[in-house]
Amino acid sequence: MATRTACQVFRRRFSSAAAALHPSPAEIRSRRNAVFSREQERQRALYPRIEKIEVSLRGPGLDGTLLIMNKGMSTPLSCARHLTEYHVDNSALALVDGELWPLHQPLTDSCTLTLLTFNDSDPTLLNEAYWRSCSALLGQVLETAFKDDYTVELLNTLEIPVTSGAFCCDVVLDPQLDSWTPSPESLRSLTRGAQQLIHHNLAWEPLEVAPSVALEVFSHSRCKQEEVEQKASDSPKGTVMLYRCGDHVLLSGGPLVARTGLCSQYEVTAMHSLGQGPWGHHRRTQGLSLPLQLQAHHTIWRRLRQRAEKLVRTVNISVLYLTQPADRSLSAFQGLLDGCPDNCLLHVLPTP
Amino acid sequence: MRLTLQMLISHGRVARRIGLGPESRIHMLRNILTGLVRHERIETTKVRADEVRFYAEKLIDYAKKGDTDEKAMKMASFWLTEKDLVPKLFKVLAPRFENHSTGYTRMAQIPNRENLDRAQMAVLEYKGNPFPPLYPVKKENELNLINQLLKGYREERARVPNIGTP
Numbered sequence: 001m002a003t004r005t006a007c008q009v010f011r012r013r014f015s016s017a018a019a020a021l022h023p024s025p026a027e028i029r030s031r032r033n034a035v036f037s038r039e040q041e042r043q044r045a046l047y048p049r050i051e052k053i054e055v056s057l058r059g060p061g062l063d064g065t066l067l068i069m070n071k072g073m074s075t076p077l078s079c080a081r082h083l084t085e086y087h088v089d090n091s092a093l094a095l096v097d098g099e100l101w102p103l104h105q106p107l108t109d110s111c112t113l114t115l116l117t118f119n120d121s122d123p124t125l126l127n128e129a130y131w132r133s134c135s136a137l138l139g140q141v142l143e144t145a146f147k148d149d150y151t152v153e154l155l156n157t158l159e160i161p162v163t164s165g166a167f168c169c170d171v172v173l174d175p176q177l178d179s180w181t182p183s184p185e186s187l188r189s190l191t192r193g194a195q196q197l198i199h200h201n202l203a204w205e206p207l208e209v210a211p212s213v214a215l216e217v218f219s220h221s222r223c224k225q226e227e228v229e230q231k232a233s234d235s236p237k238g239t240v241m242l243y244r245c246g247d248h249v250l251l252s253g254g255p256l257v258a259r260t261g262l263c264s265q266y267e268v269t270a271m272h273s274l275g276q277g278p279w280g281h282h283r284r285t286q287g288l289s290l291p292l293q294l295q296a297h298h299t300i301w302r303r304l305r306q307r308a309e310k311l312v313r314t315v316n317i318s319v320l321y322l323t324q325p326a327d328r329s330l331s332a333f334q335g336l337l338d339g340c341p342d343n344c345l346l347h348v349l350p351t352p
Numbered sequence: 353m354r355l356t357l358q359m360l361i362s363h364g365r366v367a368r369r370i371g372l373g374p375e376s377r378i379h380m381l382r383n384i385l386t387g388l389v390r391h392e393r394i395e396t397t398k399v400r401a402d403e404v405r406f407y408a409e410k411l412i413d414y415a416k417k418g419d420t421d422e423k424a425m426k427m428a429s430f431w432l433t434e435k436d437l438v439p440k441l442f443k444v445l446a447p448r449f450e451n452h453s454t455g456y457t458r459m460a461q462i463p464n465r466e467n468l469d470r471a472q473m474a475v476l477e478y479k480g481n482p483f484p485p486l487y488p489v490k491k492e493n494e495l496n497l498i499n500q501l502l503k504g505y506r507e508e509r510a511r512v513p514n515i516g517t518p
Contacts (some may be wrong), residue, residue: 094402118496127497162497163504294498 005182020256023149028220029182032249035217036242039209040096047072051123054110055079058095069107077103077258080115090293091115091315093126100125102206102243103258126257131160131167133204133256134169134263140248141193142285156227158314159253166269166286172223172279175203184211190268194287201261202246215238217249223279227251267302269308286312289293368403386433389441393477398461401474403456407431408478412456415446419444427485455479460486 022351025029037143051071055077067079078096080087080103092100095114107113116126139154146152173193182190210216211232218224228251231240244251247258266289274282288308290296296304372375384404387394389411392500396404411431417424418441428438449456458477465471475486501510 062388119493123493123496127495127500130497162500163507165501165504165508254369290498290501294496296498300498304501304505307508310513 023220025143026148029249032217033244033247035213035248036207036244039213040205040207041149043207044072046319053107053125056112058112058114069199072106072108075104075106076101076113076115079113080241087115090117090119090198090263092117092291093129093255096352100129100255101126102204102255105206105208106203128159130262130289130291131162132157132208132252132280133260134266134287135160135167135169136204136243136245136250136252136256137194137197137260137263137266137270138167138285138287139171139189139250140197140245141190141247142169142171145172145190145193145241145285146177149306150177154250155223155277155279155282156230157253160312160314163306165310165311166288166312168312168314169287170274171283171285172277172281173283175280178281181273187268187271191266194266194268198244198260198263198266200246201259204256205244206256207242207244208236208239209242211238212242214242214251218248218251224251262291263289264295265290267305267308269305270311272311286309354355357460364411368399370400370403370423377403382433385411385431388439388478389432389445390434392481395462395475398474400476401459401476405459406475408457408476409454411441412445412449415441416449418446419440424439445478448478452479458486471488505514 033210038188042138050073052068052179053071053074055067055069055074057067063082065083067082069079076091076096077088080091091103093116094117096107097111101107116123118130120126135157139157143152151174153172155172157168157170160168161267196317211228213226214228214232218228228240231251231253232238241252241255243252243256268285268287271283271285275282276282288305289302366393368377371380381400381404384396384400385407386488388404388408394401411427414427419425419428419439425438428441429435432438432441456478458479460475462473462475465473477483477486494503
C-alpha cells in the first residue's frame with residue numbers, strides 16, 4: 001500500500017522526464033511529418049526554373065499523344081488531368097519507360113507514359129501494388145488506433161501474393177498488451193478507422209530519399225531503422241522510398257497506388273499471434289479489400305472474407321544451397337515450399 | 353365479291369402485303385434472298401428481313417436434299433436470280449448447316465434509316481458467316497484482382513474440401 005503510493009508519487013514526479021525519453025506517438029508523428037515536408041521542399045527547390053519535357057502517352061486510344069509538361073513538377077496525375085476525368089479517377093499507377101512510377105511522383109525526363117487501371121488486360125503489377133497499399137493503410141490504422149500509453153511497432157511486411165486471399169500487416173504491440181486478443185468489436189472499430197481514411201481520400205505522396213534522411217525520420221524506432229538499412233542495400237540506386245498519407249509517414253517495399261479513395265470495400269478480418277519474435281510478441285493483422293472499379297456482390301464478399309480470416313502463411317526464402325549445377329531450375333523445389341510452416345528458412349546460395 | 357365491312361378491317365390477318373401484289377412480293381423477296389445468299393449478311397427494312405427469313409430457311413432445307421434432287425434444283429434455280437449462286441448454295445451453305453435442324457439465320461435490329469421515311473432497319477445473316485459477330489462477346493479478364501482472389505479461393509476449396517457448411 002505504501003509502496004503503491006510511493007510508486008504513484010514517483011510516476012507523477014518523473015513523468016515529465018519519462019515523456020522526454022519516450023515522446024508520445026502524436027509528437028513522433030509530427031516530427032516525422034516535419035522532416036518529410038522539409039525534404040520534399042528541398043527536392044522541389046532543385047528545379048527553380050521551369051524546364052519543359054516531352055511525355056508521349058501509350059495506351060488504348062492514346063498512342064502517339066504528346067504532352068509538354070514541366071520537369072520536376074508535373075506528375076503522371078497531371079498528365080491524366082490533361083486527358084479526361086475517367087483517366088484521373090481510374091488510373092492508379094503509371095509505367096514510365098517500363099518502370100513502375102507512383103502517380104504523385106514528379107517526372108524528371110522526357111519519357112513514355114502508360115496509365116494503369118484495374119480493368120487492363122494485364123493488371124498483375126497493379127494488383128500487387130494495391131495489396132501493398134492496403135497493408136500500408138492497415139499499418140497506419142494500427143499506429144493511430146491505440147491509446148498514447150501503448151507503443152506500436154510495424155514490422156517489415158513481406159510481399160504477399162494476391163491469391164493468398166488477404167493482405168497482412170505484421171505488428172508488435174506494447175508488452176502490456178501481450179495477453180490481449182482482439183474481439184470482433186475491436187476488429188470492427190479498426191475497419192471503421194480504415195473506412196474513415198478511405199473516405200478522406202488522402203493521397204500517398206512518394207518521396208525518394210537518401211538513407212540518412214530516412215534514418216532521421218525513423219529515429220525513434222530501431223526496427224524501422226534496420227528496415228531502412230536493408231532496403232537501402234537492396235535497391236540499385238541506394239535510395240529509399242518514403243510515402244506520406246495524411247500526416248503519417250511510412251516505408252514501403254514497392255510503389256503504392258495513388259490515393260486511399262481507390263479502395264471501396266475494406267475490412268480488417270483477423271489478428272493472429274505468431275509467437276515471440278526478435279522484437280516482442282509478433283502479431284499478424286489480416287484484411288481484405290477491393291477497389292472501387294471491381295466491387296463484389298455481398299455473397300462473394302462474405303466467402304472471400306471467410307477465407308481472409310484464416311492465417312496467411314509466408315515462407316522466408318533467403319538462401320538455398322544448391323548441390324547441383326546452377327542451371328537447375330528452382331521449380332524442382334516447389335513441392336518443398338508448399339507444405340512448409342511459416343517462418344521456415346530455406347538457404348539459397350549461388351554456386352560459384 | 354360482296355363488299356363487307358370485314359374486308360376493310362384486317363384484325364388477326366398475319367399475311368403481309370408487300371409491293372404491288374402477291375407476285376410482286378415474291379419477286380422482291382427473291383431479289384433480297386439472292387443478295388443474302390451472295391453476301392451472307394444484308395441490311396434491309398425490318399419487315400422485308402422478317403419475310404425473307406422464312407424463305408431463306410426453307411431454301412436451305414431444300415438445298416439439304418442435295419443437288420441431284422430435281423425439286424431442290426428447280427426451287428434453287430427459281431429463287432436465285434444469279435445462277436452462279438446455285439452451286440454456292442448446294443456446295444457451301446448446305447454442308448455448313450448439316451448438323452442444324454432449324455435456325456440458319458439471325459436477325460438483329462439496327463437504328464432507323466436516315467432518310468425521310470425513317471424506316472425500321474434490320475440486319476439478316478446466315479449463321480457461320482466470316483464477318484465479326486453482330487453481338488460481340490464480352491470477355492471477362494482472368495487476371496483482374498477479384499478473379500485472382502476467387503481463383504485462390506477455388507484452389508483452397510479444392511485442396512481442403514469442407515465436410516459441408518451448415
